[in-house]
Amino acid sequence: MKILRNHISAKIVSFAFLLTLCLASCTKEYQDPSRAKTDVALGSQQGLTAVAIGLQRVYSLSRTGVMFTSIAANGFVTNEFRLLNSGNIPELQLSTGGSAVDGTNTILFNLWASANKIVYDADLVISNANNLGDKGYAAGLIAYSSIFKALAIGNMAQYWEKIPDGTGKNVAYITRAAGFAKAIAVLDNALTVIAANPISASFLSNVPADVSIVNTIHALKARYALFSGNYTLALTEANAVDLTKASFFKFDTTSPNILFSIISSNNVFQPVNANLGLTGANVPDAADKRIPFYTLMAGNPATLRMNGFAAATASPFPIYLPGEIILIKAEVLARQPDLTNSLIELNKVVTKTSDLFGVAAALPPLVGPYTQQQLLDLIYKHRSIELYASGLKIEDMRRFNQPITDRKRNFFPYPFQERDNNTNTPADPTF
Known part of the structure; x- marks a missing residue:
């Protein structure tokens, strides 16, 4: 995926690489062990842009990212996919369903960990962007990062009965309904920011042009309002989306489509x-x-x-x-x-x-x-x-009251890594 566009400066690329190393080595609290160096980077437009671009990489580029893990987990438990190789244990658990899916499942852990990392890094961008002098550039950083923060929160709320209310140590949990409301609030804040200060052309020149920022914010608000049962808001936001504009993740031979990489092996699903x-x-x-x-x-x-x-x-x-x-x-x-x-x-x-x-x-x-x-x-x-x-689909099956026998799980158990490190982790659902 051409996440780092050809005309982005070498300095931003360098920042992206260095910050990925720093932030990827985070603790359960997603904190950088080299706090001082990171604080310096997060005080600049280049550093913040690098972290913002990194959100899209974490979301969509790897087998551990939210895009792939959510599609895989959802596809098995809603009978969209068939398993090709029973030696793939995480996929086998999801394909079997029921009690076979437990806290050891690495697909679910990767979905959980990647989503929480995105929330943590997006918060870094959003809070530090407010300190920039160029408010149009800051507005772009906040809006772009808010998209991925909302996607991360929304995905967790689709799959778990409760989700963490932040990324700190022993963080409290909120209901999935509150999670959808939180995702909508993140997007609302982004719209407020860009209404006050339109996104600058200089920001748009430094991030992937394939994400239609304003349309995506409205589309995600419509999605999560629908999931929340707020039909008036869902209709308003759906009507605000320009359907002549595409918004997507772009891939290429350097950064290939992870779904194709998995599917072409014909060994997973x-x-x-x-x-x-x-x-x-x-x-x-x-x-x-x-x-x-x-x-x-x-x-x-x-x-x-x-x-x-x-x-x-x-x-x-x-x-x-x-x-x-x-x-x-x-x-x-x-x-x-x-x-x-x-x-x-x-x-x-x-x-x-x-x-x-x-x-x-x-x-x-x-x-x-x-x-x-x-x-x-x-x-x-x-x-x-x-x-x-x-x-x-799993969210649709619940909302449309489809027979529970038509799916292999209704909600997912919490990863053992989360339970071991957060005493507030809720009890697992029975199904």
């Missing part, structure tokens, strides 16, 4: 089947063009493999899809209930023949009338297809 693991009324229509987008037959002998955002080294990965934003509108309207306008929004996804990322069902429009429950069932079906392997 692949789609359960051509129906994306969906059954009954949720099985995709035979003509649904999203199936050949997300899956393909490959190899000798040919087997079903992931396509889409895991298709190649340089395949981009969207932070949000246009279809997600439209389906948020459809769901909110259905729950009001405004069934007429909900169906109009749903049909925008059903009949879509193209979008910024090539995700398009290209089906005939659905024709009602539908009851509220029938419409919600259709929205769930199309979210499951449109947002395949996005890491969002």
Whole structure:
């Protein structure tokens, strides 16, 4: 991924490398053992930019990052993926589900640790950016870092019943509902900051251009407001997203797409089947063009493999899809209930023949009338297809009251490393 763009100065690259070494060697409290050196770096635009860029690297570039671990954990327990090699013990635990998933699972630990590291480092950027003289540059740093802080908090709140309220020693826990509210508050603060001081062109020239900052903030607010049941806010924020603008993580041969790296080995997981693991009324229509987008037959002998955002080294990965934003509108309207306008929004996804990322069902429009429950069932079906392997399905299954027998876990146990170092760690869920 071209996270460090070609025109970023060598000094910023150097800062990024040095700070990665310092901050990656943190303790449970995510503190730098060379505090004085780090404090000097965090007092400059270059140092803060390096840390901000590092957030995206921690989130999306490695097998231990939030992007991959959330997709893997979610995919196994919601029956999106099938395990290819039972020797992969963490994946085997998640594929088996139930009590087989415990605090030793390294996929869950990596998700937990990477998310908390992002929160810690984002807080460093946000607090220190306020001290900069260039308020437009500071606004960019705060907004950009807030995106990753919100994503980290939101991901934890999707998978655990309670999450830590910060990153200090023996930090207290808050409910997942409070976690979503906290993520929204982080994004609200970013919008307030950039309303007062628009993001400077100099900041935008030093960070990846592929993240549409303002649109991403609104999209994430819509997502987490929906998860919180705040439908009025979810609709307002979804309407604020410009669906003609893409926002994604960009990869290349130097920094390859981690999903492709894993999938191409054909040794970890692949789609359960051509129906994306969906059954009954949720099985995709035979003509649904999203199936050949997300899956393909490959190899000798040919087997079903992931396509889409895991298709190649340089395949981009969207932070949000246009279809997600439209389906948020459809769901909110259905729950009001405004069934007429909900169906109009749903049909925008059903009949879509193209979008910024090539995700398009290209089906005939659905024709009602539908009851509220029938419409919600259709929205769930199309979210499951449109947002395949996005890491969002387990949250959808709970919100749409899908049978608990259709998933292998409802919430995850806390990593043993957390329990060993934080006396406030809650009891594990039974399932």
